Amino acid sequence: MKKESNTTSRRAFVKTTGAVAAGSFFIVPRHVLGKGYIAPSDKLNLAAIGAGGKGRSDILNAYQDGANNVVALCDVDTARAKASIEQFPKAKFYKDFRVMLEEMKDGIDAVTISMPDHVHGIAAMAAMQLGMHVYVQKPLTHNIYEARKLTEAAREYKVVSQMGNQGASNPAQQWMIEQFDKGTVGKVHTVYVWTNRPVWPQGIPVPTDKVKMPESLSKSDWDLFIGPADYVDYHPLYHPFKWRGWWNFGTGALGDMGCHIIDPAFRVLKLGYPTEVECSVGQVFTKDWVPEHIPEGCPPSSNVELKFPASKHNKSEVKMIWTDGGIRPFHPDLIPASHYLGEESGANGVLMIGKKGIMMCGVYGNDPKVYFKNGEVRKMPENYKTTNPNEKMREFGHQVSWTQACKAGFDSPEHKALTSSFDYAGPLTETVLMGNLAIRSYAEGKLNDRGRMDYTGRKKMLWDGQTMKITNHDAANKYVAREYREGWKLI
Ligand SMILES: NC(=O)c1ccc[n+]([C@@H]2O[C@H](COP(=O)([O-])OP(=O)(O)OC[C@H]3O[C@@H](n4cnc5c(N)ncnc54)[C@H](O)[C@@H]3O)[C@@H](O)[C@H]2O)c1
Numbered sequence: 264m265k266k267e268s269n270t271t272s273r274r275a276f277v278k279t280t281g282a283v284a285a286g287s288f289f290i291v292p293r294h295v296l297g298k299g300y301i302a303p304s305d306k307l308n309l310a311a312i313g314a315g316g317k318g319r320s321d322i323l324n325a326y327q328d329g330a331n332n333v334v335a336l337c338d339v340d341t342a343r344a345k346a347s348i349e350q351f352p353k354a355k356f357y358k359d360f361r362v363m364l365e366e367m368k369d370g371i372d373a374v375t376i377s378m379p380d381h382v383h384g385i386a387a388m389a390a391m392q393l394g395m396h397v398y399v400q401k402p403l404t405h406n407i408y409e410a411r412k413l414t415e416a417a418r419e420y421k422v423v424s425q426m427g428n429q430g431a432s433n434p435a436q437q438w439m440i441e442q443f444d445k446g447t448v449g450k451v452h453t454v455y456v457w458t459n460r461p462v463w464p465q466g467i468p469v470p471t472d473k474v475k476m477p478e479s480l481s482k483s484d485w486d487l488f489i490g491p492a493d494y495v496d497y498h499p500l501y502h503p504f505k506w507r508g509w510w511n512f513g514t515g516a517l518g519d520m521g522c523h524i525i526d527p528a529f530r531v532l533k534l535g536y537p538t539e540v541e542c543s544v545g546q547v548f549t550k551d552w553v554p555e556h557i558p559e560g561c562p563p564s565s566n567v568e569l570k571f572p573a574s575k576h577n578k579s580e581v582k583m584i585w586t587d588g589g590i591r592p593f594h595p596d597l598i599p600a601s602h603y604l605g606e607e608s609g610a611n612g613v614l615m616i617g618k619k620g621i622m623m624c625g626v627y628g629n630d631p632k633v634y635f636k637n638g639e640v641r642k643m644p645e646n647y648k649t650t651n652p653n654e655k656m657r658e659f660g661h662q663v664s665w666t667q668a669c670k671a672g673f674d675s676p677e678h679k680a681l682t683s684s685f686d687y688a689g690p691l692t693e694t695v696l697m698g699n700l701a702i703r704s705y706a707e708g709k710l711n712d713r714g715r716m717d718y719t720g721r722k723k724m725l726w727d728g729q730t731m732k733i734t735n736h737d738a739a740n741k742y743v744a745r746e747y748r749e750g751w752k753l754i
Contacts, residue, residue, distance in 0.1 A: 310335035312360045313378030315343030323373040324662035332720045342479030384409030391420045396669040400427040401522035403692040408744035414689030421673040425665040426688030428522040430627025434649030450579035455592035459610040460516035464565030465508040470498045491751035515561030516587035521695035532577045536728025539570040542701040558706045564588020567698040607709035650752030704739040
C-alpha cells in the first residue's frame with residue numbers, strides 16, 4: 264500500500280528534465296520512470312470509474328481535448344460505457360475497479376469516480392491509498408462515516424481531491440462571498456434551499472417482478488454493480504439512473520441535489536457541522552388511511568430543518584430549511600411578487616435571509632442577487648472579475664482545475680485554490696447526509712395490533728459532529744455508517 268505523495272517527485276522530474284516542450288507529446292512508460300513520476304509530456308494519465316452517465320462528461324472534461332491521457336475506463340455496463348470506449352480506444356477497459364486499480368497502479372495518476380453513490384467511498388479510498396488523485400461525484404459518499412474517512416484519507420495520502428459539485432467553481436459563488444463579507448445582507452439567520460427533485464420514481468413499492476437482464480450485463484456485472492450494498496436482483500428501477508431513489512444505492516433528492524444547493528450557503532456563511540436536525544416527509548396512499556411503509560425507498564418529498572451555531576463569521580444561529588419534491592418556500596416580503604424565486608423556473612433555489620437583506624441564487628449558484636430593504640436589487644456585474652482562470656470552460660472548469668492541481672501537487676497553490684477539495688466537500692456532504700439520517704429515522708416504527716404503525720424515530724435529533732453521534736436517539740446512529748456486503752470494505 265502506497266502512502267507517500269508521488270506528485271512532488273513527478274514534478275521534480277518534469278522540472279529537471281525540462282521536458283515540457285510546447286506541443287511535444289510522448290509518453291514514457293511508467294516502468295522506465297519508476298512509480299511516482301509523471302510522463303515528460305506533463306499529461307496526467309487518467310482513469311474513469313463509471314464511464315457512462317455523468318462519468319462520461321467528467322472524464323471528457325478532465326481529458327480536456329487532449330491536455331491529458333485517458334488510459335483506463337471502468338464500467339459494469341458496456342452499453343452505458345460505449346461512447347467513452349469508442350472515443351478512447353487505447354484506454355484499457357475494465358468492469359471491476361478493484362482489478363483496474365491494482366493492475367494499473369503504476370500507470371494511473373488520477374481517477375474520476377462517477378458511479379452510483381453507494382460505491383463512491385470504497386472506490387475513492389482504494390484509489391487514494393494507491394496515491395492516485397481523485398475527482399468524486401457528489402454526494403461524496405453514501406453515509407457520514409465514509410465522508411469523514413475520505414476527508415482524513417485525502418490528507419493522509421497527500422492526494423489532490425475534488426467533489427463533483429461543479430457550481431462550487433461558479434464565479435457567482437465568489438461574488439456572493441464578497442457580498443456577504445462586505446456585510447451587505449448582515450447576519451444571516453434563516454436559509455431556504457429547495458429542489459424539484461426527485462424527477463425519477465421515489466416513494467414507490469420495492470419491485471418484486473423478475474426482469475431479464477439487458478444483453479450488456481452479465482450476472483457477475485450485476486454483482487459488481489451491487490458492490491457493497493445488499494444484494495437485490497437486477498431491475499430497471501435500479502439501473503441506470505433510478506438507483507437514486509433507493510437507500511441501498513442512492514441518497515434520494517437531498518443527496519442528489521443537496522451538494523449543489525446547500526453549497527452556496529455552506530460556503531458563504533462558512534457553516535460547520537449542524538447541531539440539530541428534524542424532518543417530516545411526504546406520504547403515499549394506495550389504500551384509505553394507511554400510508555405505504557417503504558423503508559427501502561427514499562420518500563417522494565421531504566422537509567428538513569438543520570440548525571447551525573453562530574460563528575465568528577456569521578454571528579447568528581442559522582436555521583436551514585430544505586424542501587424537495589417540488590415543495591418551495593413562500594415569497595419573502597422583500598422580494599417583489601413579480602420576481603421569480605431562485606432560478607427562473609423556480610425549480611431550485613437558495614435564499615439566505617439576513618438582518619439587512621436577502622441573498623438569492625439558483626442551482627450551481629447561478630443568477631445571484633441581493634435584495635435590500637430599500638428596494639434595491641444588486642446583481643453580479645457581467646464583467647465580474649473572478650480568480651477562476653477556467654471559468655469559461657464546461658462546468659466552470661471544475662474538472663480542469665482539479666487536473667491542474669493534480670499536476671501542481673498536494674498543498675500547491677492550485678490545490679489550495681480548488682473549490683471543493685475534500686476538506687470542504689467532506690463536511691458539506693456530512694451536513695447533507697444528516698438530513699438523510701433524519702429522513703430514514705422518520706420511517707422507523709412498529710406495526711401495532713390495529714395494523715397501524717407506531718413511529719419511533721420521528722424526533723428532533725441532537726448531533727455531536729465531532730464524535731459523529733446523535734446524542735438523544737441512539738437508534739438513529741445506525742444510519743451514520745453502513746455494513747458492507749461480504750467481500751467489500753472501505754480500507
Ligand atoms: N454533478 C452533476 O451535475 C451530476 C449530474 C448527474 C449525476 N451526478 C452524480 O454522478 C454519479 C453517477 O450518476 P449518473 O446519473 O451518471 O448515474 P447513471 O446510472 O446514469 O450512470 C452511472 C454509470 O456508472 C456505471 N456503474 C455503476 N456501477 C458501477 C461500478 N460499480 N463500477 C463501474 N461503473 C459502474 C453505470 O453502468 C453507468 O455507466 C452519481 O453520484 C450522481 O450523483 C452528478
